[in-house]
Every structure is written in structure tokens, then in C-alpha cells.
Amino acid sequence: MSAVSPQSQGAAARGTNQRKQIMLVQFGKCRLELVEGDVTDQQVDAIVNAANDQLAGGGGVDGAIHRAGGPALMEETRRRYPDGCPTGDAVATTAGNLNAKYVFHAVGPVWRGGQHGEAELLRSAYRRCLELAVEHNCATIAFPAISTGVYGYPTDRAAEESLNAVREFLTEREQPELTRFVLFGEGAFGAFARVLEGMSV
Numbered sequence: 001m002s003a004v005s006p007q008s009q010g011a012a013a014r015g016t017n018q019r020k021q022i023m024l025v026q027f028g029k030c031r032l033e034l035v036e037g038d039v040t041d042q043q044v045d046a047i048v049n050a051a052n053d054q055l056a057g058g059g060g061v062d063g064a065i066h067r068a069g070g071p072a073l074m075e076e077t078r079r080r081y082p083d084g085c086p087t088g089d090a091v092a093t094t095a096g097n098l099n100a101k102y103v104f105h106a107v108g109p110v111w112r113g114g115q116h117g118e119a120e121l122l123r124s125a126y127r128r129c130l131e132l133a134v135e136h137n138c139a140t141i142a143f144p145a146i147s148t149g150v151y152g153y154p155t156d157r158a159a160e161e162s163l164n165a166v167r168e169f170l171t172e173r174e175q176p177e178l179t180r181f182v183l184f185g186e187g188a189f190g191a192f193a194r195v196l197e198g199m200s201v
């Protein structure tokens, strides 16, 4: 088993006086980071989108990714994946104007009370993105908190499933080098940080 060594540190957000939270944990050769921020600002090989199963575009992080990436993203998803993508799976496109090589469009479950396979589907969405990262030679990947917005998955439960799915993958496959969760707001950051701290004791 990989040693887990958490270090938390505050870091000044660029261009502001605001201090944003960062948490770093090493799983063997792989680094897991939690940061508070906007996933569209990330400079990584792959940015993950929380898409719907029609890949039809929407609000939240999906709207932000399509705005920042430009129309090429929607053109490519329509052309390559006209049937959409099943829940628990993910598909890759190029990243348009984003600072990344790829966008992985992952479809998380809608929360329906927790008895409808939501946990396994959420874990599967993360796993599929990490598999796509390995297939596309991505050393770095940034995730939003899939399903925790309009899809209504309770954030602390989502944090538990998401972080466990990622930890399992990194421990087993030893790649990608860097997996970053980009959490929108202090509340989401806190929920993920509490779970990650709990995992390291």
C-alpha cells in the first residue's frame, strides 16, 4: 500500500489578496491535489466536464467549459458522439480554447436518494476519466465535483465516493502523475478536505 502523507497549505490566489485553500496528498508516485477554484482555469492535459447523457450542453460546469472552450467542443461532441454517453461513462474530445489537450465529458448520476446505484455510477465516472487519461497519455487531469450541482448528489457523500475511486485507481495503476479536484467554493473544498484527511489516518 502506498504511504499517504497529507500536507495542507494556504496559497495566495494570483492577482487577489484572497487566500485559497490547497491540500496535497501523495499516493505512491501519484499526487492528489484539492484546490478551491474554477476548473476552466486549469492548465493540465485533461479537464473533466460534468456532462449530461445527451452531451447536450447545460449550465454549471458544463456551461463554463463550453463557453471557455468555444464552439469547437460542441461541434466535436455532436459529430463523434451523436448518441451521447451513458451514465457512469466518459468520452474524450479536444479542448478548443482551454489550456488543455483534452476535455473528458463524464456523466455522473442524478441523486435519487442513494438506493439506485448512484455510488457505483459516480465511482465509475471517475474511473473512466482516469482510464481515458492513461489511454491518451495525460500526466495531469483536473476534475470538478461531478454530480454535486444540478444532479443533487450530497457533497460529503460524493467526496467519499470520488476520492475513494481516485485513490483506488492511483494505487493500482500508478498514473496519472497529478489528479486535481477543483472545488467551486469553500464549502465543497471543506467537504473534500475532511474526507481526504480521514483517509490518511
Ligand code: ADP
Residues within 6 Å of the ligand: 037, 038, 039, 040, 050, 051, 059, 060, 061, 062, 064, 108, 144, 145, 146, 147, 148, 149, 150, 151, 152, 153, 182, 183, 184, 188
Ligand atoms: P452536475 O449536473 O454533475 O451536478 P454541475 O455543473 O451542476 O454538474 O455541478 C457540479 C459541480 O461543479 C458543483 O459542485 C458546482 O458548484 C461545480 N462547478 C460549477 N462551475 C464550476 C467551475 N467553473 N469550476 C469548477 N466547479 C464548478
